[in-house]
Amino acid sequence: MVLPMPSVPALHPVENWIDLVQLGTSDLETYIYHPDIADSSFWINWRGCDAQGNVVDVFDIEYSVIGDPGPGGVQVLIDNADVQALDQGYVFYSYRIESTDMPGQQGEESLRRFFYVGTRERQGVIPALAVAQFKQSHQLQIILDWIEGDAVVVVPPYRAMSTGDTVTLTLDLYFMGDPFDTLTLPKVLVPEDLGQPLQWAVSKSELEIIEGSFVDVSYSIAYAVPTTSSFSPVQRLEVVTQEPISRLPALIIKDFNDSALNPEAFPDGVRLQVPLYPDIQVWDTVVMYADSVAASRQSLDLYQGQVKALQVDISTLDSQVLELTLDYPWLQANNGRQMQLGYTYARLNAAESGDVLAVMLSKPLHLPTPIVEQATAEDSGEGPPRGYLYADDVTAGVHIRIPDEAELGLDGQVQMHWQGHAGTGSIIVTEPMPSQPRRYFIPPAAIPANMDKRLEVFYQVTTASGEGPFKSRAFDLAIHAPTHGWPAIQLTEPPSLDTLSLAAVPPGGAVFILERWMFMAAGQRVRVRVDGLGRDDNPLRIPLRQGAEEPVTDAEFAAEKLQVIFALSGLQALKLHNDFVVRVETSFDDGDTYLLFVSAVILLTP
Structure with missing residues (x-):
C-alpha cells in the first residue's frame, strides 16, 4: 500500500512554500491520514535544512490514534521554532506506520512531501486561480452577525472569461470537524458577467447550522469551448458569531474629505484607495463592495451594490498605491442614499476585511418655486x-x-x-x-x-x-372672490318675491331659505339680519342668525340649504309700506371676515 504524504494546509498552492510572516508565532499545522489510521500508531519524519546547510530534524516521535479521526486526519503541530529556523531552507516531510511484523516498531514510510520555508523569489511561476472570498468575513472567519439575509461569496474575474462558461462554487460544510453537507452552485456566464466579479448568495441558515465549525470554499471552471477545466485552491473558513475586535483601516476616497459626496463633482467616478495592509503580496486579490442604504419608493434595481476586484502585482508594491474606481452612474443613481464602502483581500490561508466607510451621497438640493x-x-x-x-x-x-x-x-x-x-x-x-x-x-x-x-x-x-x-x-x-354667483335669500312662507303682507304671516313667523352656495361646508359661519325702519321712523336692526347659531350644521349641509325664521313680533315692529332688507353674510375664515351675499329687499304691507 502506498501511504499518502502528510498534508500541510499553509503551503502556497503554486510556489510550494511556507509563509513565515503569516505563520507568525503559531506552530505549523500538519495532518496525517491513511486508510488504516484508526486505532493505530505512526511516527513523523521531518527532515529540514536551512540556507546554510544546518540540519533541523524532528523524528521518532510516536503518535497514538484513538478511534477514527475521519478524512481530515490527525493534527500534528510542528514547533514554531523548528519552522522559523528553516527560513530560506527546505523540508522533506513524511511519516512511518507501525510494522505489521514487529508490533511497536516503525514500519513502512509514506510518500515524502517536499517544500520550501520562507518567501521565495517569483521567477516565471504561473499563478493559481484566486481564492473565493466571503464578503462577511475577517481573518478566515465568517461572521454570522454581519450577515443580513444572505452571505455573499465573490469570485474575482479570470482572464479567459467567456459567455457560456460554467463556474461552479462549491462549499464543503463541516460540523464538529466531520463532513456535513456540500453546496454546489453553478453559474452559466452571460455577456454582462465578462470582466466582472461573480457573486453568489448563500443563505445564512446554511452557515448557522455549522456555527463553531468550518467550511471549505472553492470553485471550478468548465469552459464554453471544451478544454481542460480549471480548479481554484480550497480556502477554509471558520463560522463564528461574534465580531472581531478590530479590522483593517477603511477605504479612503481620493480628493474628498467631507461628510457628504456630491456625485456631480465626480463625473469620472471616485477613486478609492485601499490602505496597504501588512504582508501585502503579489497575486493577492482585493475586492471592494459598495452598497447604499435607505428606504426607497423606486425600483430596487437601481441600488444593487457594486463589486470591484483588483489583483495585486509588483507595481502595487513598488508604487505603494492600491486603487479602484467607483463609477459615476452608480453614484448618481444612489444620490440621496448613504453609501457604504468595504473591502476584503484574500490569498490561500489568508483573508481579512476593512472597516466600512459610510458617506452620504448628496447632490445639492435645488428647490425652485412651485x-x-x-x-x-x-x-x-x-x-x-x-x-x-x-x-x-x-x-x-x-x-x-x-x-x-x-x-x-x-x-x-x-x-x-x-x-x-x-x-x-x-x-x-x-x-x-x-x-x-x-x-x-x-x-x-x-x-x-x-x-x-x-x-x-x-x-x-x-x-x-x-x-x-x-x-x-x-x-x-x-x-x-367671485363677484357673482352667490345665492340670494328667498322668502318662501308666505311665498312672495318682494312683497310681504303682514296679515299673511303665520303665527310662527316668515320663513326665508338660503340655497347651497359655492364652497358651502359644515361649520362655516352664516349670519342673517334685517335692516329697516321702525314704527317710530328710527333705523331698526333685527338679528335673525348670529353668534352661536351661525355655524352651518351637518343637517343643513346635507340638505344643501339654510332656513331662517323672521318672528311675527319682529315684523310687527317694522314700519308698514316701507322696504326692509334681509342681509346674509358668510365667513369662510372662521369668523375673521364675512362676505356679503345677495340681499333680499321686501316691501312690508298690512
Whole structure:
C-alpha cells in the first residue's frame, strides 16, 4: 500500500512554500491520514535544512490514534521554532506506520512531501486561480452577525472569461470537524458577467447550522469551448458569531474629505484607495463592495451594490498605491442614499476585511418655486413670483407641481405647504398624486378661507439622512372672490318675491331659505339680519342668525340649504309700506371676515 504524504494546509498552492510572516508565532499545522489510521500508531519524519546547510530534524516521535479521526486526519503541530529556523531552507516531510511484523516498531514510510520555508523569489511561476472570498468575513472567519439575509461569496474575474462558461462554487460544510453537507452552485456566464466579479448568495441558515465549525470554499471552471477545466485552491473558513475586535483601516476616497459626496463633482467616478495592509503580496486579490442604504419608493434595481476586484502585482508594491474606481452612474443613481464602502483581500490561508466607510451621497438640493396650475402671473419685480386665481375657477381644488429641474435628493420626504389663513385655509400635503410624484392636490376646502387674501405656496424637503427640512422659494398667490354667483335669500312662507303682507304671516313667523352656495361646508359661519325702519321712523336692526347659531350644521349641509325664521313680533315692529332688507353674510375664515351675499329687499304691507 502506498501511504499518502502528510498534508500541510499553509503551503502556497503554486510556489510550494511556507509563509513565515503569516505563520507568525503559531506552530505549523500538519495532518496525517491513511486508510488504516484508526486505532493505530505512526511516527513523523521531518527532515529540514536551512540556507546554510544546518540540519533541523524532528523524528521518532510516536503518535497514538484513538478511534477514527475521519478524512481530515490527525493534527500534528510542528514547533514554531523548528519552522522559523528553516527560513530560506527546505523540508522533506513524511511519516512511518507501525510494522505489521514487529508490533511497536516503525514500519513502512509514506510518500515524502517536499517544500520550501520562507518567501521565495517569483521567477516565471504561473499563478493559481484566486481564492473565493466571503464578503462577511475577517481573518478566515465568517461572521454570522454581519450577515443580513444572505452571505455573499465573490469570485474575482479570470482572464479567459467567456459567455457560456460554467463556474461552479462549491462549499464543503463541516460540523464538529466531520463532513456535513456540500453546496454546489453553478453559474452559466452571460455577456454582462465578462470582466466582472461573480457573486453568489448563500443563505445564512446554511452557515448557522455549522456555527463553531468550518467550511471549505472553492470553485471550478468548465469552459464554453471544451478544454481542460480549471480548479481554484480550497480556502477554509471558520463560522463564528461574534465580531472581531478590530479590522483593517477603511477605504479612503481620493480628493474628498467631507461628510457628504456630491456625485456631480465626480463625473469620472471616485477613486478609492485601499490602505496597504501588512504582508501585502503579489497575486493577492482585493475586492471592494459598495452598497447604499435607505428606504426607497423606486425600483430596487437601481441600488444593487457594486463589486470591484483588483489583483495585486509588483507595481502595487513598488508604487505603494492600491486603487479602484467607483463609477459615476452608480453614484448618481444612489444620490440621496448613504453609501457604504468595504473591502476584503484574500490569498490561500489568508483573508481579512476593512472597516466600512459610510458617506452620504448628496447632490445639492435645488428647490425652485412651485408651479400653481391655472394661476395667472403678476409682475413681481425682484420679489417672490406672484400670481392669482379666481376662486370660482378652482371649486374642484388646485394642483401644484414641483418643477422638473428641482433636485429633491433621492428618498427625500417632500411636503407641499398651502400656507393660508385660519384653520381651514392652510394645509400640508405629504403625498403626491398617484403616478405623478411631483404633482400635489389642494382640496377645495382649503380655498375659500383665502378669498380676497394672499397666501404662500411652497414645499419643504427633509433628506433621507434626516437633514432639514429645507424650504423652497415660495409662490405669492392671491385668490379673488367671485363677484357673482352667490345665492340670494328667498322668502318662501308666505311665498312672495318682494312683497310681504303682514296679515299673511303665520303665527310662527316668515320663513326665508338660503340655497347651497359655492364652497358651502359644515361649520362655516352664516349670519342673517334685517335692516329697516321702525314704527317710530328710527333705523331698526333685527338679528335673525348670529353668534352661536351661525355655524352651518351637518343637517343643513346635507340638505344643501339654510332656513331662517323672521318672528311675527319682529315684523310687527317694522314700519308698514316701507322696504326692509334681509342681509346674509358668510365667513369662510372662521369668523375673521364675512362676505356679503345677495340681499333680499321686501316691501312690508298690512
